[in-house]
Each structure stands twice: as structure tokens, then as C-alpha cells.
Amino acid sequence: MIPMIMKMRVYEEGKRPFRFFFPVILIWIIVAALMIVLLPLVLIAALVTWRNGPGKLLLISYPIFFTALFQLSGLHIEIGNLKRELLIHFE
Numbered sequence: 001m002i003p004m005i006m007k008m009r010v011y012e013e014g015k016r017p018f019r020f021f022f023p024v025i026l027i028w029i030i031v032a033a034l035m036i037v038l039l040p041l042v043l044i045a046a047l048v049t050w051r052n053g054p055g056k057l058l059l060i061s062y063p064i065f066f067t068a069l070f071q072l073s074g075l076h077i078e079i080g081n082l083k084r085e086l087l088i089h090f091e
Helices: 025-048 055-071
Strands: 006-012 018-022 076-080 084-090
Touching: 025 055
Parallel strands: none
Antiparallel strands: 006 018, 006 084, 076 084
16 A cells, blocks of 8 residues: 555654654646556557667556555664654554
């Protein structure tokens, strides 16, 4: 499933924790609309460059993008040192 929300938390020593929730579904809607609009151009470019260019790569770019997008769900990133800690989580 596509991740709908990104949670971000920043902890710094001696400061209040900063928490941020962002609905990434809004970004996915815009990206999907752009990809639909650009699809005819990508298909034409793939046909033109099929023999001696990146035509095959252009054709598989859409499935690769959506596969990577669906794999983001559940991604959990933690970065920290002695003074700071950053947590990013996709749901």
C-alpha cells in the first residue's frame, strides 16, 4: 500500500522534541497526475529511441517507480548521535 502519512520527530538535548506529521498522499496525487500527463511523451520518446537508446528503460520506468513507491510503506529511519536524534516513519 502507498504510504499515506510521514511522521518526523527531532530530539535535541536540552530542547523540546519537535514532531511533524505530513500527509504524503497529497504529493502522490500530484505526482500521479504529472505521470499521466507525461505518459504519451514518454511512450513517444521510447519508440523513437528504441533501437539505439534508452527506449526500453523508459518503458519500465513507470513500473519501477510504482514498485519503489509501494515499498516505502513501513519504512523507519533513525539517525542519531549524542546530542540529536531524528526519526522518520512512513505509514
